[in-house]
Amino acid sequence: xxxxxxxxxxxxxxxxxxxxxxxxxxxxxxxxxxxxxxxxxxxxxxxxxxxxxxxxxxxxxxxxxxxxxxxxxxxxxxxxxxxxxxxxxxxxxxxxxxxxxxxxxxxxxxxxxxxxxxxxxxxxxxxxxxxxxxxxxxxxxxxxxxxxxxxxxxx
Amino acid sequence: xxxxxxxxxxxxxxxxxxxxxxxxxxxxxxxxxxxxxxxxxxxxxxxxxxxxxxxxxxxxxxxxxxxxxxxxxxxxxxxxxxxxxxxxxxxxxxxxxxxxxxxxxxxxxxxxxxxxxxxxxxxxxxxxxxxxxxxxxxxxxxxxxxxxxxxxxxxxxxxxxxxxxxxxxxxxxxxxxxxxxxxxxxxxxxxxxxxxxxxxxxxxxxxxxxxxxxxxxxxxxxxxxxxxxxxxxxxxxxxxxxxxxxxxxxxxxxxxxxxxxxxxxxxxxxxxxxxxxxxxxxxxxxxxxxxxxxxxxxxxxxxxxxxxxxxxxxxxxxxxxxxxxxxxxxxxxxxxxxxxxxxxxxxxxxxxxxxxxxxxxxxxxxxxxxxxxxxxxxxxxxxxxx
Numbered sequence: 001x002x003x004x005x006x007x008x009x010x011x012x013x014x015x016x017x018x019x020x021x022x023x024x025x026x027x028x029x030x031x032x033x034x035x036x037x038x039x040x041x042x043x044x045x046x047x048x049x050x051x052x053x054x055x056x057x058x059x060x061x062x063x064x065x066x067x068x069x070x071x072x073x074x075x076x077x078x079x080x081x082x083x084x085x086x087x088x089x090x091x092x093x094x095x096x097x098x099x100x101x102x103x104x105x106x107x108x109x110x111x112x113x114x115x116x117x118x119x120x121x122x123x124x125x126x127x128x129x130x131x132x133x134x135x136x137x138x139x140x141x142x143x144x145x146x147x148x149x150x151x152x153x154x155x
Numbered sequence: 156x157x158x159x160x161x162x163x164x165x166x167x168x169x170x171x172x173x174x175x176x177x178x179x180x181x182x183x184x185x186x187x188x189x190x191x192x193x194x195x196x197x198x199x200x201x202x203x204x205x206x207x208x209x210x211x212x213x214x215x216x217x218x219x220x221x222x223x224x225x226x227x228x229x230x231x232x233x234x235x236x237x238x239x240x241x242x243x244x245x246x247x248x249x250x251x252x253x254x255x256x257x258x259x260x261x262x263x264x265x266x267x268x269x270x271x272x273x274x275x276x277x278x279x280x281x282x283x284x285x286x287x288x289x290x291x292x293x294x295x296x297x298x299x300x301x302x303x304x305x306x307x308x309x310x311x312x313x314x315x316x317x318x319x320x321x322x323x324x325x326x327x328x329x330x331x332x333x334x335x336x337x338x339x340x341x342x343x344x345x346x347x348x349x350x351x352x353x354x355x356x357x358x359x360x361x362x363x364x365x366x367x368x369x370x371x372x373x374x375x376x377x378x379x380x381x382x383x384x385x386x387x388x389x390x391x392x393x394x395x396x397x398x399x400x401x402x403x404x405x406x407x408x409x410x411x412x413x414x415x416x417x418x419x420x421x422x423x424x425x426x427x428x429x430x431x432x433x434x435x436x437x438x439x440x441x442x443x444x445x446x447x448x449x450x451x452x453x454x455x456x457x458x459x460x461x462x463x464x465x466x467x468x469x470x471x472x473x474x475x476x477x478x479x480x481x482x483x484x485x486x487x488x489x490x491x492x493x494x495x496x497x498x499x500x501x502x503x504x505x506x507x508x509x510x511x512x513x514x515x516x517x518x519x520x521x522x523x524x525x526x527x528x529x530x531x532x533x534x535x536x537x538x539x540x541x
Contacts, residue, residue: 093178100182112182116189116223119198127201 010037011045012060018053019045022060029063031103051098055091058084059098062107081106085114089130180204184214189223192294192528193249193256215530219274225251226475226527228483228499229258229277229293231269232518245293246516247528250477250499253514258293269522270315273373275529278317278328288315288330290349290533299533301328301347304354310334312342316371316378322396325349326536329357329378329393331368342366346398350537360400363391372420374427375444379420387411388418390429392451404452409440416470421525423476429453430473434464437473437482437504459504471500475525480505485523495520 008024010033028034033046048056062084069077085092092111099108119127187198187209195218199209208214218224228248243265245258267279267289279289285306291298312333320327326349333342341364344357366382366389373379378393388411392401405411410431419430429440441456465471474483480503487497497520499512 096178096182100179108182108185112185113189113223115186119186120190120194122194122197124197124200127198132202 012056013045013047014051014053014056015049016052018056020053020056020060022063023067026060026063026067029066029104029106030059031105033102048102050101052094055094055098058091058095059102059104059107062110063104066106081110082114085110180208184208184211184217188214188217188221191225191249192227192247193254195530209530212535215532219527219529219531224527225249226525228474228523229269229526230255230517230521230523231265233520233522246518246521247293248499248514248517248523250483250501250512250514253512255514255516258296260293260296261298264289264291264298269524271317271371271373271378272524272526273317273319273326274531275526276317276326276531276533277524277526278315280313280315280330282313283311285310285313285330285332288328290317290326290328290536292529292531292533294528295530295532297532297534299349299537301349302352302354304330304345312367314368314371314380316373316380316393318373318376318378318395320348320395321376323348324539326533327395329371330354331371331380333367340365342368349533350539357398357400360402363400369417370420372427374420374422374442379427379442381418381420388413390418390420402450403442404450406452406454408455409453419473421473421475426456428456432465432471432473434466435461437461460507461502462507463509474499474523477501479503483525484509485521487520497521499523 009021010024010027012020012022012027012033014020024037027046028037036046051059065080065084066077069080085095087095092114096108096111096115098104099111115131118130122130183205187195187205190198195209199206228246228250230246230248232244232246243260243262245260245265247256247258248254249256264279267281267287269277270280271278275292275294277291277293279291280287285304287303288301289298290301310332313330314332315328315330317326317328319325327346328349329344329346331342331344333340342359343364344359345354346357347354363382366384369381369383369388371378371380376395378395380391380393382389382391390403392403393399394401413431416432419432421428421430423439427442429442431438431440437457437459438455439457439459440453442451442453444451463469469486469488471487472485474485477483482502482504484500484502485497486500487495490496498517499514501510501512502508503510
């Protein structure tokens with residue numbers, strides 16, 4: 001890998017106004033940004049709306065690691081991915097939204113796989129609480145309705 | 156995983172404000188397509204949005220092409236000692252988790268034999284009768300009965316292959332049967348696309364007409380027919396898009412004469428593999444698909460010592476390859492009352508190890524196939540072709 005000074009740098013501005021200086025090769029891992037750069041509609045500073053500084057920093061960290069470690073063993077990268085995505089649910093959801101919106105395929109892949117691991121083997125109630133943000137009250141009522149249904153089915 | 160448990164307990168206190176339900180449908184679809192089929196069953200009843208996504212044809216196709224989707228066994232109990240309890244079920248077996256799940260089946264379907272598998276669909280038919288031919292998905296439990304071919308009085312050796320033709324996007328069914336007439340016996344092939352109303356006869360090369368069909372396997376756009384010519388076994392490729400038979404070139408060291416156990420065909424690591432079994436050895440031959448216009452060829456991939464002298468009293472069959480360089484075997488033996496008892500075993504050739512799989516509620520005798528569960532609806536596939 002050549003020295004980072006030779007690379008073109010881009011400035012990404014998050015929704016809350018913070019700016020990040022990022023090598024172009026890293027930034028274009030986002031297909032959305034890549035398209036902007038290729039169409040030459042990107043000035044030096046690229047606004048990244050809907051993504052705050054906190055999440056943008058995480059996305060950049062991920063892309064940097066993937067850019068650096070192209071030559072590294074794939075298993076190392078896998079370990080990094082699984083550790084990277086292992087975060088609180090709120091951050092996870094924001095990251096998915098950002099990765100989807102900015103079209104960062106590798107990140108989206110790792111994140112979706114992580115959510116899938118969280119769903120695997122769980123009960124319906126557990127999934128509803130964890131992923132749909134159901135409160136206990138809703139679970140109880142839906143359970144109640146569900147039970148009435150089931151009773152009918154077996155009549 | 157510890158971390159995710161902590162997260163979920165925190166969530167039970169009601170700290171969640173956002174939900175996965177807010178995601179675009181493609182994202183939810185992507186996440187769900189990475190789940191094993193048992194979890195997909197669960198997710199289907201989580202909420203209406205998820206249920207709609209799972210039912211959508213976009214998701215059904217995504218699941219078919221997904222690399223994450225683990226294989227399962229479909230196990231059909233055979234009548235041995237009277238176990239009436241299991242007689243109206245198929246079993247869906249998860250080897251990794253060692254779990255079974257019952258699939259209630261119509262009696263009519265259970266009387267038929269599993270002839271071929273393609274994209275999670277089973278092709279069911281009888282060995283000595285031309286009707287019925289049924290396409291059945293054991294996961295969605297939907298089935299379609301194919302049009303009748305009319306009565307053929309003296310018929311035997313009925314085998315039916317099911318395959319997906321990527322060039323037309325259609326499922327095609329080919330049946331082979333041997334007809335006896337005054338002029339002797341003759342093997343005939345007929346084809347139908349799912350949704351069509353009548354069968355069309357295929358012209359097979361002259362040399363194939365006297366061969367008897369032993370079985371058929373679908374792999375990657377083609378059907379592979381195992382044929383027997385007196386004592387020699389041959390394999391013929393039938394391309395589903397040009398609907399023509401093609402010969403396969405075998406190397407000189409390949410023995411067509413297999414007195415002990417017939418050749419098996421299976422998908423192993425994305426390749427069609429021919430399994431040659433003798434008492435002390437397993438040879439795996441790999442089929443290479445060559446350029447268009449050239450015949451496919453076969454080359455020796457692997458030879459394993461089985462370390463056990465298998466015979467008639469203690470027999471085995473390879474069902475498929477599983478993770479960690481192992482193969483899944485069905486192993487059977489005859490007990491003191493001469494009844495057959497069968498079970499599943501994993502064979503690790505490199506470690507020279509057999510490990511018995513203790514899966515609860517397996518029947519004493521069974522027929523089993525390996526498949527990638529899918530949500531492909533045979534009914535929808537027939538309608539689409541119309």
